[in-house]
Amino acid sequence: LYGLKKTGTGLIRSVESLRLDMRKWGIHYEANGSRPYFIGHEREDVVEHRKKVIDYFLAREHNYYRLTDDDEPEWIKPTSKTPVILITHDESSFRSGEISSKRWIVGDTAPFHMKGRGKTLMISDFLVAHSSGPFFRLSDQEYSKACKKYPELEDNEGVHYEKNSATASIAIGNDSYFDNETVLSQFTRLLKLLEFKTEYKQHDIEILVDNATTHSKKEYSITDFSKKIGTKCEVSSIDWLVENDQFHTLNCHFTGGEHKGKAKGMVVIGKELGLDVNDKMKVDLLREKLASHAAFKTV
Structure with missing residues:
Protein backbone atom coordinates (compact mmCIF):
# COMPACT_ATOMS: atom_id res chain seq x y z
CA LEU A 1 0.00 0.00 0.00
CA TYR A 2 2.81 2.42 0.87
CA GLY A 3 5.42 0.98 -1.49
CA LEU A 4 7.22 -0.84 1.32
CA LYS A 5 8.63 -4.30 0.73
CA LYS A 6 6.83 -6.97 2.75
CA THR A 7 9.14 -9.51 4.38
CA GLY A 8 6.58 -11.97 5.76
CA THR A 9 3.10 -13.45 5.28
CA GLY A 10 1.73 -12.56 8.72
CA LEU A 11 -0.76 -9.82 9.51
CA ILE A 12 1.55 -7.98 11.91
CA ARG A 13 2.03 -4.45 10.63
CA SER A 14 5.49 -2.99 10.32
CA VAL A 15 6.78 -0.05 12.33
CA GLU A 16 7.22 1.88 9.10
CA SER A 17 3.57 1.34 8.18
CA LEU A 18 2.37 2.56 11.58
CA ARG A 19 4.52 5.67 11.30
CA LEU A 20 3.01 6.48 7.93
CA ALA A 31 12.72 17.54 18.06
CA ASN A 32 11.87 17.35 21.75
CA GLY A 33 12.16 20.98 22.85
CA SER A 34 11.50 22.50 26.24
CA ARG A 35 8.21 21.72 27.93
CA PRO A 36 6.91 22.98 31.27
CA TYR A 37 6.98 20.90 34.43
CA PHE A 38 3.63 20.94 36.12
CA ILE A 39 3.44 18.93 39.32
CA GLY A 40 2.22 21.17 42.14
CA HIS A 41 2.92 24.53 40.49
CA GLU A 42 -0.75 25.50 40.28
CA ARG A 43 -2.08 24.04 43.52
CA GLU A 44 -4.48 26.44 45.23
CA ASP A 45 -2.23 26.93 48.25
CA VAL A 46 0.80 27.56 46.02
CA VAL A 47 -1.08 30.10 43.89
CA GLU A 48 -2.37 31.89 47.00
CA HIS A 49 1.08 32.08 48.58
CA ARG A 50 2.64 33.23 45.31
CA LYS A 51 0.14 36.11 45.12
CA LYS A 52 0.98 37.21 48.68
CA VAL A 53 4.69 37.26 47.88
CA ILE A 54 4.19 39.25 44.67
CA ASP A 55 1.87 41.78 46.37
CA TYR A 56 4.42 42.27 49.16
CA PHE A 57 7.19 43.22 46.74
CA LEU A 58 4.99 45.38 44.51
CA ALA A 59 3.90 47.44 47.52
CA ARG A 60 7.55 48.05 48.47
CA GLU A 61 9.20 48.31 45.07
CA HIS A 62 10.71 51.73 45.87
CA ASN A 63 12.92 49.98 48.47
CA TYR A 64 14.68 47.74 45.95
CA TYR A 65 17.14 47.95 43.11
CA ARG A 66 15.21 47.35 39.89
CA LEU A 67 15.91 47.14 36.18
CA THR A 68 14.33 49.17 33.39
CA ASP A 69 12.25 47.23 30.91
CA ASP A 70 14.40 48.05 27.88
CA ASP A 71 16.45 46.20 25.30
CA GLU A 72 19.49 47.37 27.27
CA PRO A 73 18.19 47.47 30.87
CA GLU A 74 19.77 49.79 33.42
CA TRP A 75 19.61 49.73 37.20
CA ILE A 76 17.09 51.92 39.03
CA LYS A 77 18.30 52.83 42.51
CA PRO A 78 15.94 52.70 45.52
CA THR A 79 14.28 55.96 46.54
CA SER A 80 13.60 54.98 50.16
CA LYS A 81 15.74 56.16 53.08
CA THR A 82 16.86 52.61 53.79
CA PRO A 83 17.59 50.76 50.53
CA VAL A 84 17.19 46.99 50.47
CA ILE A 85 19.35 44.33 48.85
CA LEU A 86 17.06 41.52 47.73
CA ILE A 87 18.74 38.11 47.64
CA THR A 88 16.81 35.23 46.11
CA HIS A 89 17.64 31.67 47.10
CA ASP A 90 17.16 29.25 44.23
CA GLU A 91 17.55 25.51 43.83
CA SER A 92 17.91 24.11 40.33
CA SER A 93 18.34 20.54 39.10
CA PHE A 94 20.17 19.74 35.88
CA ARG A 95 19.52 16.29 34.44
CA SER A 96 21.18 14.29 31.70
CA GLY A 97 19.26 11.93 29.43
CA GLU A 98 15.95 12.91 30.97
CA ILE A 99 13.84 12.76 27.82
CA SER A 100 14.18 11.38 24.30
CA SER A 101 15.60 13.64 21.61
CA LYS A 102 12.38 13.52 19.55
CA ARG A 103 8.66 13.00 20.16
CA TRP A 104 5.34 12.47 18.37
CA ILE A 105 3.13 15.59 18.43
CA VAL A 106 -0.57 15.88 17.57
CA GLY A 107 -1.26 19.22 15.89
CA ASP A 108 0.24 22.13 17.84
CA THR A 109 -0.12 20.52 21.27
CA ALA A 110 2.83 19.31 23.34
CA PRO A 111 2.36 17.03 26.35
CA PHE A 112 3.64 17.95 29.79
CA HIS A 113 6.43 15.90 31.26
CA MET A 114 7.67 15.26 34.76
CA LYS A 115 11.04 15.41 36.43
CA GLY A 116 12.70 12.33 37.73
CA ARG A 117 14.95 10.55 35.21
CA GLY A 118 18.62 10.86 34.45
CA LYS A 119 21.67 11.72 36.53
CA THR A 120 21.19 14.95 38.43
CA LEU A 121 23.37 17.86 39.51
CA MET A 122 21.59 20.04 42.07
CA ILE A 123 22.62 23.68 42.54
CA SER A 124 21.61 25.88 45.46
CA ASP A 125 22.60 29.49 44.88
CA PHE A 126 21.79 33.12 45.73
CA LEU A 127 20.80 35.65 43.07
CA VAL A 128 21.18 39.34 43.92
CA ALA A 129 19.02 42.25 42.72
CA HIS A 130 21.98 44.62 42.61
CA SER A 131 24.54 45.79 40.08
CA SER A 132 27.14 43.57 41.78
CA GLY A 133 25.12 40.48 40.78
CA PRO A 134 23.73 38.36 39.34
CA PHE A 135 25.11 35.94 41.97
CA PHE A 136 26.33 36.70 45.47
CA ARG A 137 30.10 36.49 45.73
CA LEU A 138 32.88 38.19 47.69
CA SER A 139 36.07 39.54 46.17
CA ASP A 140 39.30 37.73 47.07
CA GLN A 141 40.16 40.51 49.52
CA GLU A 142 36.72 40.42 51.17
CA TYR A 143 36.80 36.63 51.44
CA SER A 144 40.25 36.72 53.01
CA LYS A 145 38.94 39.05 55.73
CA ALA A 146 35.93 36.79 56.29
CA CYS A 147 38.16 33.73 56.75
CA LYS A 148 40.28 35.53 59.33
CA LYS A 149 37.19 36.06 61.48
CA TYR A 150 35.48 32.78 60.54
CA PRO A 151 38.20 30.22 59.71
CA GLU A 152 35.54 27.50 59.48
CA LEU A 153 34.55 28.97 56.09
CA GLU A 154 37.46 27.00 54.63
CA ASP A 155 35.77 23.76 55.72
CA ASN A 156 33.02 22.94 53.21
CA GLU A 157 31.47 20.29 55.52
CA GLY A 158 31.01 17.86 52.63
CA VAL A 159 29.24 20.37 50.35
CA HIS A 160 30.85 21.70 47.15
CA TYR A 161 30.94 25.52 47.44
CA GLU A 162 31.82 27.88 44.60
CA LYS A 163 34.80 30.16 45.20
CA ASN A 164 34.17 33.05 47.63
CA SER A 165 30.44 32.32 47.77
CA ALA A 166 27.66 30.34 49.42
CA THR A 167 26.58 28.72 46.15
CA ALA A 168 26.57 24.96 46.71
CA SER A 169 26.21 21.92 44.48
CA ILE A 170 25.71 18.19 44.98
CA ALA A 171 25.37 15.26 42.60
CA ILE A 172 22.19 13.40 43.52
CA GLY A 173 22.96 9.72 43.95
CA ASN A 174 26.55 10.37 45.03
CA ASP A 175 26.19 13.06 47.68
CA SER A 176 23.54 13.73 50.29
CA TYR A 177 20.36 15.66 49.54
CA PHE A 178 19.88 19.35 50.38
CA ASP A 179 18.10 18.55 53.63
CA ASN A 180 17.46 20.84 56.60
CA GLU A 181 20.94 20.47 58.05
CA THR A 182 22.67 21.17 54.74
CA VAL A 183 20.53 24.20 53.92
CA LEU A 184 20.94 25.70 57.40
CA SER A 185 24.70 25.24 57.08
CA GLN A 186 24.61 27.00 53.71
CA PHE A 187 22.64 29.93 55.11
CA THR A 188 24.99 30.20 58.09
CA ARG A 189 27.83 30.51 55.59
CA LEU A 190 25.91 33.17 53.63
CA LEU A 191 25.27 35.30 56.71
CA LYS A 192 28.94 35.19 57.67
CA LEU A 193 29.98 36.26 54.17
CA LEU A 194 27.40 39.06 53.95
CA GLU A 195 29.13 40.87 56.79
CA PHE A 196 32.13 41.52 54.53
CA LYS A 197 30.38 42.60 51.31
CA THR A 198 31.47 46.24 51.04
CA GLU A 199 28.81 47.24 48.49
CA TYR A 200 26.03 46.15 50.86
CA LYS A 201 26.97 48.48 53.70
CA GLN A 202 24.15 50.82 54.81
CA HIS A 203 21.58 48.48 53.28
CA ASP A 204 18.94 46.20 54.74
CA ILE A 205 19.05 42.62 53.49
CA GLU A 206 16.01 40.55 52.54
CA ILE A 207 16.29 36.93 51.46
CA LEU A 208 13.56 35.17 49.52
CA VAL A 209 13.97 31.46 50.26
CA ASP A 210 13.09 28.56 47.97
CA ASN A 211 11.00 25.94 49.83
CA ALA A 212 11.25 27.81 53.10
CA THR A 213 8.54 25.79 54.90
CA THR A 214 10.65 22.61 55.14
CA HIS A 215 13.58 21.00 53.41
CA SER A 216 12.70 17.44 54.25
CA LYS A 217 13.72 14.77 51.81
CA LYS A 218 11.15 12.42 50.35
CA GLU A 219 12.72 9.00 49.87
CA TYR A 220 10.25 8.29 47.07
CA SER A 221 8.93 10.13 44.05
CA ILE A 222 5.59 10.16 42.26
CA THR A 223 7.41 8.60 39.30
CA ASP A 224 8.16 5.49 41.40
CA PHE A 225 4.52 4.39 41.09
CA SER A 226 2.68 2.71 38.23
CA LYS A 227 -1.02 2.83 37.51
CA LYS A 228 -2.31 -0.72 37.90
CA ILE A 229 -2.41 -3.38 40.60
CA GLY A 230 0.51 -5.78 40.52
CA THR A 231 2.90 -3.53 38.61
CA LYS A 232 6.44 -3.03 39.85
CA CYS A 233 6.79 -0.78 42.90
CA GLU A 234 9.87 -0.67 45.14
CA VAL A 235 8.28 1.73 47.65
CA SER A 236 6.93 -0.19 50.64
CA SER A 237 4.98 2.66 52.23
CA ILE A 238 4.37 6.40 52.05
CA ASP A 239 4.04 8.72 55.01
CA TRP A 240 3.01 12.29 55.73
CA LEU A 241 2.08 14.73 58.47
CA VAL A 242 -1.39 16.22 58.88
CA GLU A 243 -2.67 18.93 61.21
CA ASN A 244 -1.39 18.75 64.80
CA ASP A 245 1.70 16.95 63.43
CA GLN A 246 -0.04 13.58 63.34
CA PHE A 247 2.00 11.01 61.41
CA HIS A 248 0.21 8.83 58.85
CA THR A 249 1.52 5.82 56.94
CA LEU A 250 -0.03 3.97 54.00
CA ASN A 251 1.22 0.61 52.73
CA CYS A 252 1.88 0.54 48.99
CA HIS A 253 1.28 -3.22 48.77
CA PHE A 254 -1.77 -5.25 49.73
CA THR A 255 -1.42 -6.97 53.10
CA GLY A 256 -4.33 -9.37 52.59
CA GLY A 257 -7.01 -10.59 50.20
CA GLU A 258 -6.66 -11.86 46.65
CA HIS A 259 -3.93 -9.35 45.80
CA LYS A 260 -1.84 -9.96 48.93
CA GLY A 261 1.77 -8.92 48.37
CA LYS A 262 1.04 -7.11 45.11
CA ALA A 263 1.61 -3.39 44.55
CA LYS A 264 -1.57 -1.34 44.84
CA GLY A 265 -0.85 1.02 41.96
CA MET A 266 -1.73 4.71 41.76
CA LYS A 282 -4.28 8.61 32.16
CA VAL A 283 -1.02 8.22 34.06
CA ASP A 284 -0.06 11.92 33.88
CA LEU A 285 -3.39 13.00 35.37
CA LEU A 286 -3.14 10.37 38.12
CA ARG A 287 0.32 11.62 39.02
CA GLU A 288 -0.94 15.19 39.13
CA LYS A 289 -3.79 14.15 41.45
CA LEU A 290 -1.50 12.21 43.78
CA ALA A 291 1.09 15.00 43.79
CA SER A 292 -1.51 17.31 45.34
CA HIS A 293 -1.62 15.14 48.48
CA ALA A 294 0.64 15.80 51.47
CA ALA A 295 2.16 12.32 51.13
CA PHE A 296 3.94 13.45 47.96
CA LYS A 297 4.73 17.04 48.88
CA THR A 298 8.18 18.15 49.97
CA VAL A 299 6.93 21.56 51.13
Missing part, protein backbone atom coordinates in the same frame (compact mmCIF):
# COMPACT_ATOMS: atom_id res chain seq x y z
CA ASP A 21 -0.49 6.08 9.36
CA MET A 22 0.36 8.39 12.25
CA ARG A 23 1.56 11.06 9.84
CA LYS A 24 -1.64 10.61 7.83
CA TRP A 25 -3.63 11.28 11.03
CA GLY A 26 -1.79 14.57 11.58
CA ILE A 27 0.76 13.31 14.10
CA HIS A 28 4.30 14.45 13.36
CA TYR A 29 7.72 13.52 14.75
CA GLU A 30 9.91 16.43 15.78
CA VAL A 267 -5.49 4.23 41.35
CA VAL A 268 -5.89 2.25 44.58
CA ILE A 269 -3.44 4.46 46.48
CA GLY A 270 -5.27 7.57 45.30
CA LYS A 271 -8.62 6.22 46.48
CA GLU A 272 -7.16 5.27 49.87
CA LEU A 273 -5.80 8.80 50.18
CA GLY A 274 -9.32 10.12 49.57
CA LEU A 275 -8.61 11.53 46.11
CA ASP A 276 -11.09 11.61 43.23
CA VAL A 277 -9.37 9.13 40.90
CA ASN A 278 -10.46 6.21 38.73
CA ASP A 279 -8.90 3.57 36.50
CA LYS A 280 -9.90 5.43 33.32
CA MET A 281 -7.55 8.33 34.06
Whole structure:
Protein backbone atom coordinates (compact mmCIF):
# COMPACT_ATOMS: atom_id res chain seq x y z
CA LEU A 1 0.00 0.00 0.00
CA TYR A 2 2.81 2.42 0.87
CA GLY A 3 5.42 0.98 -1.49
CA LEU A 4 7.22 -0.84 1.32
CA LYS A 5 8.63 -4.30 0.73
CA LYS A 6 6.83 -6.97 2.75
CA THR A 7 9.14 -9.51 4.38
CA GLY A 8 6.58 -11.97 5.76
CA THR A 9 3.10 -13.45 5.28
CA GLY A 10 1.73 -12.56 8.72
CA LEU A 11 -0.76 -9.82 9.51
CA ILE A 12 1.55 -7.98 11.91
CA ARG A 13 2.03 -4.45 10.63
CA SER A 14 5.49 -2.99 10.32
CA VAL A 15 6.78 -0.05 12.33
CA GLU A 16 7.22 1.88 9.10
CA SER A 17 3.57 1.34 8.18
CA LEU A 18 2.37 2.56 11.58
CA ARG A 19 4.52 5.67 11.30
CA LEU A 20 3.01 6.48 7.93
CA ASP A 21 -0.49 6.08 9.36
CA MET A 22 0.36 8.39 12.25
CA ARG A 23 1.56 11.06 9.84
CA LYS A 24 -1.64 10.61 7.83
CA TRP A 25 -3.63 11.28 11.03
CA GLY A 26 -1.79 14.57 11.58
CA ILE A 27 0.76 13.31 14.10
CA HIS A 28 4.30 14.45 13.36
CA TYR A 29 7.72 13.52 14.75
CA GLU A 30 9.91 16.43 15.78
CA ALA A 31 12.72 17.54 18.06
CA ASN A 32 11.87 17.35 21.75
CA GLY A 33 12.16 20.98 22.85
CA SER A 34 11.50 22.50 26.24
CA ARG A 35 8.21 21.72 27.93
CA PRO A 36 6.91 22.98 31.27
CA TYR A 37 6.98 20.90 34.43
CA PHE A 38 3.63 20.94 36.12
CA ILE A 39 3.44 18.93 39.32
CA GLY A 40 2.22 21.17 42.14
CA HIS A 41 2.92 24.53 40.49
CA GLU A 42 -0.75 25.50 40.28
CA ARG A 43 -2.08 24.04 43.52
CA GLU A 44 -4.48 26.44 45.23
CA ASP A 45 -2.23 26.93 48.25
CA VAL A 46 0.80 27.56 46.02
CA VAL A 47 -1.08 30.10 43.89
CA GLU A 48 -2.37 31.89 47.00
CA HIS A 49 1.08 32.08 48.58
CA ARG A 50 2.64 33.23 45.31
CA LYS A 51 0.14 36.11 45.12
CA LYS A 52 0.98 37.21 48.68
CA VAL A 53 4.69 37.26 47.88
CA ILE A 54 4.19 39.25 44.67
CA ASP A 55 1.87 41.78 46.37
CA TYR A 56 4.42 42.27 49.16
CA PHE A 57 7.19 43.22 46.74
CA LEU A 58 4.99 45.38 44.51
CA ALA A 59 3.90 47.44 47.52
CA ARG A 60 7.55 48.05 48.47
CA GLU A 61 9.20 48.31 45.07
CA HIS A 62 10.71 51.73 45.87
CA ASN A 63 12.92 49.98 48.47
CA TYR A 64 14.68 47.74 45.95
CA TYR A 65 17.14 47.95 43.11
CA ARG A 66 15.21 47.35 39.89
CA LEU A 67 15.91 47.14 36.18
CA THR A 68 14.33 49.17 33.39
CA ASP A 69 12.25 47.23 30.91
CA ASP A 70 14.40 48.05 27.88
CA ASP A 71 16.45 46.20 25.30
CA GLU A 72 19.49 47.37 27.27
CA PRO A 73 18.19 47.47 30.87
CA GLU A 74 19.77 49.79 33.42
CA TRP A 75 19.61 49.73 37.20
CA ILE A 76 17.09 51.92 39.03
CA LYS A 77 18.30 52.83 42.51
CA PRO A 78 15.94 52.70 45.52
CA THR A 79 14.28 55.96 46.54
CA SER A 80 13.60 54.98 50.16
CA LYS A 81 15.74 56.16 53.08
CA THR A 82 16.86 52.61 53.79
CA PRO A 83 17.59 50.76 50.53
CA VAL A 84 17.19 46.99 50.47
CA ILE A 85 19.35 44.33 48.85
CA LEU A 86 17.06 41.52 47.73
CA ILE A 87 18.74 38.11 47.64
CA THR A 88 16.81 35.23 46.11
CA HIS A 89 17.64 31.67 47.10
CA ASP A 90 17.16 29.25 44.23
CA GLU A 91 17.55 25.51 43.83
CA SER A 92 17.91 24.11 40.33
CA SER A 93 18.34 20.54 39.10
CA PHE A 94 20.17 19.74 35.88
CA ARG A 95 19.52 16.29 34.44
CA SER A 96 21.18 14.29 31.70
CA GLY A 97 19.26 11.93 29.43
CA GLU A 98 15.95 12.91 30.97
CA ILE A 99 13.84 12.76 27.82
CA SER A 100 14.18 11.38 24.30
CA SER A 101 15.60 13.64 21.61
CA LYS A 102 12.38 13.52 19.55
CA ARG A 103 8.66 13.00 20.16
CA TRP A 104 5.34 12.47 18.37
CA ILE A 105 3.13 15.59 18.43
CA VAL A 106 -0.57 15.88 17.57
CA GLY A 107 -1.26 19.22 15.89
CA ASP A 108 0.24 22.13 17.84
CA THR A 109 -0.12 20.52 21.27
CA ALA A 110 2.83 19.31 23.34
CA PRO A 111 2.36 17.03 26.35
CA PHE A 112 3.64 17.95 29.79
CA HIS A 113 6.43 15.90 31.26
CA MET A 114 7.67 15.26 34.76
CA LYS A 115 11.04 15.41 36.43
CA GLY A 116 12.70 12.33 37.73
CA ARG A 117 14.95 10.55 35.21
CA GLY A 118 18.62 10.86 34.45
CA LYS A 119 21.67 11.72 36.53
CA THR A 120 21.19 14.95 38.43
CA LEU A 121 23.37 17.86 39.51
CA MET A 122 21.59 20.04 42.07
CA ILE A 123 22.62 23.68 42.54
CA SER A 124 21.61 25.88 45.46
CA ASP A 125 22.60 29.49 44.88
CA PHE A 126 21.79 33.12 45.73
CA LEU A 127 20.80 35.65 43.07
CA VAL A 128 21.18 39.34 43.92
CA ALA A 129 19.02 42.25 42.72
CA HIS A 130 21.98 44.62 42.61
CA SER A 131 24.54 45.79 40.08
CA SER A 132 27.14 43.57 41.78
CA GLY A 133 25.12 40.48 40.78
CA PRO A 134 23.73 38.36 39.34
CA PHE A 135 25.11 35.94 41.97
CA PHE A 136 26.33 36.70 45.47
CA ARG A 137 30.10 36.49 45.73
CA LEU A 138 32.88 38.19 47.69
CA SER A 139 36.07 39.54 46.17
CA ASP A 140 39.30 37.73 47.07
CA GLN A 141 40.16 40.51 49.52
CA GLU A 142 36.72 40.42 51.17
CA TYR A 143 36.80 36.63 51.44
CA SER A 144 40.25 36.72 53.01
CA LYS A 145 38.94 39.05 55.73
CA ALA A 146 35.93 36.79 56.29
CA CYS A 147 38.16 33.73 56.75
CA LYS A 148 40.28 35.53 59.33
CA LYS A 149 37.19 36.06 61.48
CA TYR A 150 35.48 32.78 60.54
CA PRO A 151 38.20 30.22 59.71
CA GLU A 152 35.54 27.50 59.48
CA LEU A 153 34.55 28.97 56.09
CA GLU A 154 37.46 27.00 54.63
CA ASP A 155 35.77 23.76 55.72
CA ASN A 156 33.02 22.94 53.21
CA GLU A 157 31.47 20.29 55.52
CA GLY A 158 31.01 17.86 52.63
CA VAL A 159 29.24 20.37 50.35
CA HIS A 160 30.85 21.70 47.15
CA TYR A 161 30.94 25.52 47.44
CA GLU A 162 31.82 27.88 44.60
CA LYS A 163 34.80 30.16 45.20
CA ASN A 164 34.17 33.05 47.63
CA SER A 165 30.44 32.32 47.77
CA ALA A 166 27.66 30.34 49.42
CA THR A 167 26.58 28.72 46.15
CA ALA A 168 26.57 24.96 46.71
CA SER A 169 26.21 21.92 44.48
CA ILE A 170 25.71 18.19 44.98
CA ALA A 171 25.37 15.26 42.60
CA ILE A 172 22.19 13.40 43.52
CA GLY A 173 22.96 9.72 43.95
CA ASN A 174 26.55 10.37 45.03
CA ASP A 175 26.19 13.06 47.68
CA SER A 176 23.54 13.73 50.29
CA TYR A 177 20.36 15.66 49.54
CA PHE A 178 19.88 19.35 50.38
CA ASP A 179 18.10 18.55 53.63
CA ASN A 180 17.46 20.84 56.60
CA GLU A 181 20.94 20.47 58.05
CA THR A 182 22.67 21.17 54.74
CA VAL A 183 20.53 24.20 53.92
CA LEU A 184 20.94 25.70 57.40
CA SER A 185 24.70 25.24 57.08
CA GLN A 186 24.61 27.00 53.71
CA PHE A 187 22.64 29.93 55.11
CA THR A 188 24.99 30.20 58.09
CA ARG A 189 27.83 30.51 55.59
CA LEU A 190 25.91 33.17 53.63
CA LEU A 191 25.27 35.30 56.71
CA LYS A 192 28.94 35.19 57.67
CA LEU A 193 29.98 36.26 54.17
CA LEU A 194 27.40 39.06 53.95
CA GLU A 195 29.13 40.87 56.79
CA PHE A 196 32.13 41.52 54.53
CA LYS A 197 30.38 42.60 51.31
CA THR A 198 31.47 46.24 51.04
CA GLU A 199 28.81 47.24 48.49
CA TYR A 200 26.03 46.15 50.86
CA LYS A 201 26.97 48.48 53.70
CA GLN A 202 24.15 50.82 54.81
CA HIS A 203 21.58 48.48 53.28
CA ASP A 204 18.94 46.20 54.74
CA ILE A 205 19.05 42.62 53.49
CA GLU A 206 16.01 40.55 52.54
CA ILE A 207 16.29 36.93 51.46
CA LEU A 208 13.56 35.17 49.52
CA VAL A 209 13.97 31.46 50.26
CA ASP A 210 13.09 28.56 47.97
CA ASN A 211 11.00 25.94 49.83
CA ALA A 212 11.25 27.81 53.10
CA THR A 213 8.54 25.79 54.90
CA THR A 214 10.65 22.61 55.14
CA HIS A 215 13.58 21.00 53.41
CA SER A 216 12.70 17.44 54.25
CA LYS A 217 13.72 14.77 51.81
CA LYS A 218 11.15 12.42 50.35
CA GLU A 219 12.72 9.00 49.87
CA TYR A 220 10.25 8.29 47.07
CA SER A 221 8.93 10.13 44.05
CA ILE A 222 5.59 10.16 42.26
CA THR A 223 7.41 8.60 39.30
CA ASP A 224 8.16 5.49 41.40
CA PHE A 225 4.52 4.39 41.09
CA SER A 226 2.68 2.71 38.23
CA LYS A 227 -1.02 2.83 37.51
CA LYS A 228 -2.31 -0.72 37.90
CA ILE A 229 -2.41 -3.38 40.60
CA GLY A 230 0.51 -5.78 40.52
CA THR A 231 2.90 -3.53 38.61
CA LYS A 232 6.44 -3.03 39.85
CA CYS A 233 6.79 -0.78 42.90
CA GLU A 234 9.87 -0.67 45.14
CA VAL A 235 8.28 1.73 47.65
CA SER A 236 6.93 -0.19 50.64
CA SER A 237 4.98 2.66 52.23
CA ILE A 238 4.37 6.40 52.05
CA ASP A 239 4.04 8.72 55.01
CA TRP A 240 3.01 12.29 55.73
CA LEU A 241 2.08 14.73 58.47
CA VAL A 242 -1.39 16.22 58.88
CA GLU A 243 -2.67 18.93 61.21
CA ASN A 244 -1.39 18.75 64.80
CA ASP A 245 1.70 16.95 63.43
CA GLN A 246 -0.04 13.58 63.34
CA PHE A 247 2.00 11.01 61.41
CA HIS A 248 0.21 8.83 58.85
CA THR A 249 1.52 5.82 56.94
CA LEU A 250 -0.03 3.97 54.00
CA ASN A 251 1.22 0.61 52.73
CA CYS A 252 1.88 0.54 48.99
CA HIS A 253 1.28 -3.22 48.77
CA PHE A 254 -1.77 -5.25 49.73
CA THR A 255 -1.42 -6.97 53.10
CA GLY A 256 -4.33 -9.37 52.59
CA GLY A 257 -7.01 -10.59 50.20
CA GLU A 258 -6.66 -11.86 46.65
CA HIS A 259 -3.93 -9.35 45.80
CA LYS A 260 -1.84 -9.96 48.93
CA GLY A 261 1.77 -8.92 48.37
CA LYS A 262 1.04 -7.11 45.11
CA ALA A 263 1.61 -3.39 44.55
CA LYS A 264 -1.57 -1.34 44.84
CA GLY A 265 -0.85 1.02 41.96
CA MET A 266 -1.73 4.71 41.76
CA VAL A 267 -5.49 4.23 41.35
CA VAL A 268 -5.89 2.25 44.58
CA ILE A 269 -3.44 4.46 46.48
CA GLY A 270 -5.27 7.57 45.30
CA LYS A 271 -8.62 6.22 46.48
CA GLU A 272 -7.16 5.27 49.87
CA LEU A 273 -5.80 8.80 50.18
CA GLY A 274 -9.32 10.12 49.57
CA LEU A 275 -8.61 11.53 46.11
CA ASP A 276 -11.09 11.61 43.23
CA VAL A 277 -9.37 9.13 40.90
CA ASN A 278 -10.46 6.21 38.73
CA ASP A 279 -8.90 3.57 36.50
CA LYS A 280 -9.90 5.43 33.32
CA MET A 281 -7.55 8.33 34.06
CA LYS A 282 -4.28 8.61 32.16
CA VAL A 283 -1.02 8.22 34.06
CA ASP A 284 -0.06 11.92 33.88
CA LEU A 285 -3.39 13.00 35.37
CA LEU A 286 -3.14 10.37 38.12
CA ARG A 287 0.32 11.62 39.02
CA GLU A 288 -0.94 15.19 39.13
CA LYS A 289 -3.79 14.15 41.45
CA LEU A 290 -1.50 12.21 43.78
CA ALA A 291 1.09 15.00 43.79
CA SER A 292 -1.51 17.31 45.34
CA HIS A 293 -1.62 15.14 48.48
CA ALA A 294 0.64 15.80 51.47
CA ALA A 295 2.16 12.32 51.13
CA PHE A 296 3.94 13.45 47.96
CA LYS A 297 4.73 17.04 48.88
CA THR A 298 8.18 18.15 49.97
CA VAL A 299 6.93 21.56 51.13
